[in-house]
Structure formats: C-alpha cells, structure tokens
Amino acid sequence: MLNLTLALQAANFTSHRLNKKSAPFMSMPSLLSQHIVRRPQRIALLQHIAEQGSITRAAKSAGLSYKAAWDAIDELNNLAQKPLVERAVGGKGGGGAKLSDEGERVLRLYQKLQALQAQVLEAAEDASDLDLLGRLMLRTSARNQLHGKVVAIEAQGRNDLIRLELAEGLGIGAQITHDSTVHLELQPGTEVVALIKAGWLELLAPGQPVTSGHNILNGTIEAILDAEDGPSEVRISLPNGHTLCALAEPLDLRTRGLTLEQPVQVQFSPSNVLIGTPL
Numbered sequence: 001m002l003n004l005t006l007a008l009q010a011a012n013f014t015s016h017r018l019n020k021k022s023a024p025f026m027s028m029p030s031l032l033s034q035h036i037v038r039r040p041q042r043i044a045l046l047q048h049i050a051e052q053g054s055i056t057r058a059a060k061s062a063g064l065s066y067k068a069a070w071d072a073i074d075e076l077n078n079l080a081q082k083p084l085v086e087r088a089v090g091g092k093g094g095g096g097a098k099l100s101d102e103g104e105r106v107l108r109l110y111q112k113l114q115a116l117q118a119q120v121l122e123a124a125e126d127a128s129d130l131d132l133l134g135r136l137m138l139r140t141s142a143r144n145q146l147h148g149k150v151v152a153i154e155a156q157g158r159n160d161l162i163r164l165e166l167a168e169g170l171g172i173g174a175q176i177t178h179d180s181t182v183h184l185e186l187q188p189g190t191e192v193v194a195l196i197k198a199g200w201l202e203l204l205a206p207g208q209p210v211t212s213g214h215n216i217l218n219g220t221i222e223a224i225l226d227a228e229d230g231p232s233e234v235r236i237s238l239p240n241g242h243t244l245c246a247l248a249e250p251l252d253l254r255t256r257g258l259t260l261e262q263p264v265q266v267q268f269s270p271s272n273v274l275i276g277t278p279l
Helices: 002-017 030-038 040-052 055-062 066-079 101-123 127-136 178-183 250-255
Strands: 085-088 096-099 144-156 159-165 171-177 191-196 202-204 215-225 232-237 243-248 263-268 274-276
Touching: 040 055, 040 066, 040 096, 040 101, 055 066, 055 096, 066 085, 096 101, 144 171, 159 178, 171 178, 171 215, 171 274, 202 243, 215 243, 232 250, 243 250
Parallel strands: none
Antiparallel strands: 085 096, 144 159, 144 191, 159 171, 191 274, 202 263, 215 232, 215 263, 232 243
C-alpha cells in the first residue's frame, strides 16, 4: 500500500512539472486519487468490467459479491467528476456494464501508477528508503513527530499503554484506547510515528521533581524564540539527534533557570502522545 502511495505522490509531483496539455491524465478529484491508493481492488474492478462486460462476471473475477460490486461502482462514480461505469440493470448475464470514456481514462491512469510503482521500487536503494519517504510525506499539525517502533503493549482497563522505542534506544509511552490499538493493528515491531503538540510539553530544570507516570526526556536547549505576545518557542536537542519543540512562558523559563545550552527535562503525559501508522 505504501509503495502505491509513493507512486501516486511521485506522479502528482511529476504532473506539477509538466504543462496541462502534456499531463491531462493527472486531473482527477483528490478523493478519487486517494481511493485508488487505499482501495486498489475496487479500481481493479474496472479492468474486469472492461473485459467481461457484465457486473456478475466482473464481480466473480474480482472476488466480490454482486452487491459489493454494485456498491463499489456507486462509490467510484460518486467520487469521480463523471461516471466511470455505464450500466443497465438486469438482463442477460446479470446486467450489462461498460466503462465510460472517463472510466477508461481512470483505468489507464491506474495502469500507469502500477508501472510507476515498479520504477519507485527499482529506484529505492534499500527497503527502508520507502518507509523513510512515507514518514517524510506525512502531514500533521503536531510540531513533534518522532519515528519509533512498538516494543510492548500493556493493558490498562479500556486503554493500552504503548511502549515505543525511538532512535538510539530512547523510549516513551503512549496511552490510547484498546479499540485504537486494534484499529491501527499495533503489535511489537510495528513502526509508527509519535505525534506530540508543542503545548503538551513541560520543561523542568535538572533535578526538579517530575510527575509520576509521565514521559521524561533529557536534552539541551538549543534555541529560544521569543514572541511579542505569548509563550516562547523552545527547541530542545535530544541525545539521539532528534529535536523537540516546546512552548513556555518567558517568566517560567527565567524562574527555572532555563537558558541557552543548558540541560533540561521534558515531561509529557502518555495520554498526550498520538500514534500514526502508514496507510
């Protein structure tokens, strides 16, 4: 799934570098392009319809029920700017169907994406390159994004405490609902991105008492960006090379003796750690 996502991203990037006349195949609604990536089996149904000319036979070839095939067609048609499939209910073979001109165009695009996917895989120097690109393409409002992997899952009633290992052996915990653990298909070894908003980090001086059960990371203040009205932005360098961004009131920084190039403790609740996984 991630490979096809990268192929689509690469195709979108390429289309921006071409003029509209040379890249008309990339003009499609973003929801439909996301659907191509996330539900490739439904796009493959277009190929079967083109070959079979029948909803019943196409559904059987795609491994879908007759109803699931109709649902897929409705969803695709709703996401597209123009209907992708033209159909006739009932009749010989369970109802005739053929691709519209727009449907044929989308199918050609999907085939091009598959070819582009092969080029992406061939260009990657190492399997981890694709994981890296996937993480770099992630867009979120959280200032702190830390790549790690799940090392343990501890049940806590309706919640789970997800133990994460970051680069160079640093560790943090994230508290999420058990339903979220199941939905994200988390298990030891799963690679994730931990998301922490800057306002959720609390800065403490070395030796200052910490809150029991909170995550504690030790680092060094590398920059303090003051604002005319509001908290300062504080950048903290961690031993593993990662950088955290926190917000702190100037008076608090002065009271705690936190200045440039000074050591600092960063604490935050496990419930303030969000977890993201590749699609």
